[in-house]
Amino acid sequence: MAEVGEFGLLAALLPSLPSGRDVLLGPGDDCAVVRTRNGRLLLTIDAMVENVHFRRDWLSPTQLGKKAFRINASDIAAMGGLPRWGVLHINAPPQIAAGDVAAISRAAAQAAAHSGACVVGGNLSRASRLAVVLALIGAAPRRVVRRAGARPGDLLYVTGSLGEAALGVRELRRNRAARGPAVRRFREPPLRLRVGTLLARSGVASAMIDVSDGLVQDLGHLCAASRVGARVEIERLPVSRHVRQAGMSLALAGGEDYELLCAVPARRRRRLEGLVAQFGCPFTCIGACVAAPAGVRVVDAHGRIVPVRAAGHDHFGGPTRR
Amino acid sequence: MAEVGEFGLLAALLPSLPSGRDVLLGPGDDCAVVRTRNGRLLLTIDAMVENVHFRRDWLSPTQLGKKAFRINASDIAAMGGLPRWGVLHINAPPQIAAGDVAAISRAAAQAAAHSGACVVGGNLSRASRLAVVLALIGAAPRRVVRRAGARPGDLLYVTGSLGEAALGVRELRRNRAARGPAVRRFREPPLRLRVGTLLARSGVASAMIDVSDGLVQDLGHLCAASRVGARVEIERLPVSRHVRQAGMSLALAGGEDYELLCAVPARRRRRLEGLVAQFGCPFTCIGACVAAPAGVRVVDAHGRIVPVRAAGHDHFGGPTRR
Numbered sequence: 001m002a003e004v005g006e007f008g009l010l011a012a013l014l015p016s017l018p019s020g021r022d023v024l025l026g027p028g029d030d031c032a033v034v035r036t037r038n039g040r041l042l043l044t045i046d047a048m049v050e051n052v053h054f055r056r057d058w059l060s061p062t063q064l065g066k067k068a069f070r071i072n073a074s075d076i077a078a079m080g081g082l083p084r085w086g087v088l089h090i091n092a093p094p095q096i097a098a099g100d101v102a103a104i105s106r107a108a109a110q111a112a113a114h115s116g117a118c119v120v121g122g123n124l125s126r127a128s129r130l131a132v133v134l135a136l137i138g139a140a141p142r143r144v145v146r147r148a149g150a151r152p153g154d155l156l157y158v159t160g161s162l163g164e165a166a167l168g169v170r171e172l173r174r175n176r177a178a179r180g181p182a183v184r185r186f187r188e189p190p191l192r193l194r195v196g197t198l199l200a201r202s203g204v205a206s207a208m209i210d211v212s213d214g215l216v217q218d219l220g221h222l223c224a225a226s227r228v229g230a231r232v233e234i235e236r237l238p239v240s241r242h243v244r245q246a247g248m249s250l251a252l253a254g255g256e257d258y259e260l261l262c263a264v265p266a267r268r269r270r271r272l273e274g275l276v277a278q279f280g281c282p283f284t285c286i287g288a289c290v291a292a293p294a295g296v297r298v299v300d301a302h303g304r305i306v307p308v309r310a311a312g313h314d315h316f317g318g319p320t321r322r
Numbered sequence: 323m324a325e326v327g328e329f330g331l332l333a334a335l336l337p338s339l340p341s342g343r344d345v346l347l348g349p350g351d352d353c354a355v356v357r358t359r360n361g362r363l364l365l366t367i368d369a370m371v372e373n374v375h376f377r378r379d380w381l382s383p384t385q386l387g388k389k390a391f392r393i394n395a396s397d398i399a400a401m402g403g404l405p406r407w408g409v410l411h412i413n414a415p416p417q418i419a420a421g422d423v424a425a426i427s428r429a430a431a432q433a434a435a436h437s438g439a440c441v442v443g444g445n446l447s448r449a450s451r452l453a454v455v456l457a458l459i460g461a462a463p464r465r466v467v468r469r470a471g472a473r474p475g476d477l478l479y480v481t482g483s484l485g486e487a488a489l490g491v492r493e494l495r496r497n498r499a500a501r502g503p504a505v506r507r508f509r510e511p512p513l514r515l516r517v518g519t520l521l522a523r524s525g526v527a528s529a530m531i532d533v534s535d536g537l538v539q540d541l542g543h544l545c546a547a548s549r550v551g552a553r554v555e556i557e558r559l560p561v562s563r564h565v566r567q568a569g570m571s572l573a574l575a576g577g578e579d580y581e582l583l584c585a586v587p588a589r590r591r592r593r594l595e596g597l598v599a600q601f602g603c604p605f606t607c608i609g610a611c612v613a614a615p616a617g618v619r620v621v622d623a624h625g626r627i628v629p630v631r632a633a634g635h636d637h638f639g640g641p642t643r644r
Contacts, residue, residue, distance in 0.1 A: 022406075023440050023442050032409065032442035034407050034442060034459075036359075037361050041358070043443055043459070044443065045410070045411045045445050045457055046445050047411050047413065047447050047455070049448070052449060084356070085345070085356050087367035087457050089368070089369050089455050091453060118348075120347075120354035120365055121353065121354040121367065122367070123369065125453075126371065127371045127374060127453060129450050129451070133369070133455045135367055135457030137356075137363075137365070
């Protein structure tokens with residue numbers, strides 16, 4: 001599997017999953033969309049696997065449970081929906097303390113409750129490594145915002161800030177007792193449900209994705225689905241002073257940001273400006289979509305292309321989650 | 323965790339998961355039940371973990387994918403529902419062939435399609451061991467059949483036959499090249515959707531559960547939820563000649579049967595008899611519910627109590643899935 005990598009593999013896999021009755025959107029976006037008798041639901045599943053996405057001494061059980069909910073809910077936010085129900089599966093190594101498993105479940109349930117959702121069931125297996133798998137069902141907005149839908153000329157915006165979580169991972173790798181804002185950000189990703197629903201309800205966003213595997217990679221997914229290219233101005237990226245000092249590759253390809261990235265047609269800019277005050281987080285224009293097949297190009301203040309190193313690798317050298 | 327065991331742990335965990343708006347049934351049954359605007363859904367999640375539930379040389383990727391769907395759908399059958407949508411997560415070790423991961427996904431999707439359901443999305447993580455986690459959403463029947471609801475005097479019935487899969491595991495442990503009906507049964511569990519929906523729609527069953535961890539253990543769950551005891555006549559258990567020769571403990575405590583076990587009030591026996599021809603599988607009365615707190619008692623042809631060894635252990639010596 002090593003040579004294929006997860007993206008190639010998932011891309012190869014997913015079209016083979018059949019689409020059925022009442023399936024409005026199958027694999028390949030942040031969530032699937034299905035139709036029930038009187039509404040539509042969003043479905044998503046994601047996992048946190050020990051020694052792939054975290055080390056046990058990097059996250060307490062409570063942080064792990066909360067993060068498991070947030071990274072899943074981020075996929076629902078990226079379609080403009082709200083999480084409703086979740087089912088949790090924990091793979092637990094035999095030597096883990098029962099209290100730790102309870103703390104993971106409780107934290108996931110509390111994080112869900114905090115967002116108006118509910119963990120309604122769960123299951124537990126023995127396994128060699130700890131893994132927390134959560135499947136979430138969300139209420140879909142009237143108009144689901146997909147990865148596809150951006151047009152050349154649309155402006156690109158991102159919530160919050162980029163690169164901080166990846167800096168936190170770098171700090172933890174150097175010193176597992178590291179503290180500070182970057183480590184806190186890795187441990188507790190943001191959850192942009194409010195922004196996602198406002199962007200979907202207002203009809204402002206033409207396409208959206210959550211940034212989990214690094215900006216360039218996830219923007220690449222949005223561009224591929226929308227059949228556009230993108231030009232990103234590195235000077236505009238919202239980063240902390242620490243990230244700028246540590247290197248902008250953290251913001252371009254670091255991963256684990258869990259911010260929302262969306263495209264907005266220029267004609268809807270005024271409507272967007274009326275919404276931004278309600279977002280409760282920074283919302284920054286970082287570039288624009290261009291005609292395909294330019295791909296994602298990152299440029300500096302002088303318009304020169306900035307090379308981006310291979311994006312979206314996990315904390316242990318392999319490909320990441322999506 | 324070893325000393326608590328999964329059952330104790332799950333029992334300790336699950337009441338701590340909060341119940342929310344539109345949650346009709348929370349953790350502790352085969353599925354959770356939630357209310358959407360115009361219908362109710364069943365939710366369940368379950369995993370197959372390498373070296374806990376299977377060995378790689380016991381199941382081909384295709385068998386693994388199909389079985390992952392069936393064991394999950396069995397929980398939906400046990401509430402009288404029908405599976406609709408699934409999301410799949412695969413934890414894949416780096417050395418696994420990409421084609422094997424594709425075969426697992428495809429087989430799960432095909433098994434779903436065969437039951438009128440659809441795998442609408444998936445995700446993939448690296449991990450040290452192969453694990454296949456599936457979350458399923460099902461359509462609930464008008465009257466969901468729960469574990470709770472059996473009364474003293476209700477008759478106990480089981481579909482199909484017991485102990486065959488556990489015999490298959492025993493054969494595979496002795497010789498991984500083993501073949502024959504028991505091994506086939508382990509590899510491809512039955513799926514009793516038709517029986518489940520007929521029992522739910524007709525209102526015949528007062529309580530139901532699927533037998534995944536051994537008859538005595540799962541009957542114990544039904545009894546505990548219904549606050550009744552049970553008396554099982556060992557002579558009545560539906561077993562093959564091979565299972566009878568190998569030992570009735572396989573039928574009592576073997577696990578992996580994925581048959582439905584239900585309670586039927588004596589007054590509904592005639593209505594049941596009118597349905598059985600549509601079940602498409604054997605449906606055997608194995609005993610009756612009695613007043614609590616007798617627990618589950620297994621008796622022989624002379625009415626003597628048959629001791630049952632500790633039930634519900636997995637193939638590798640630890641506690642099983644639920």
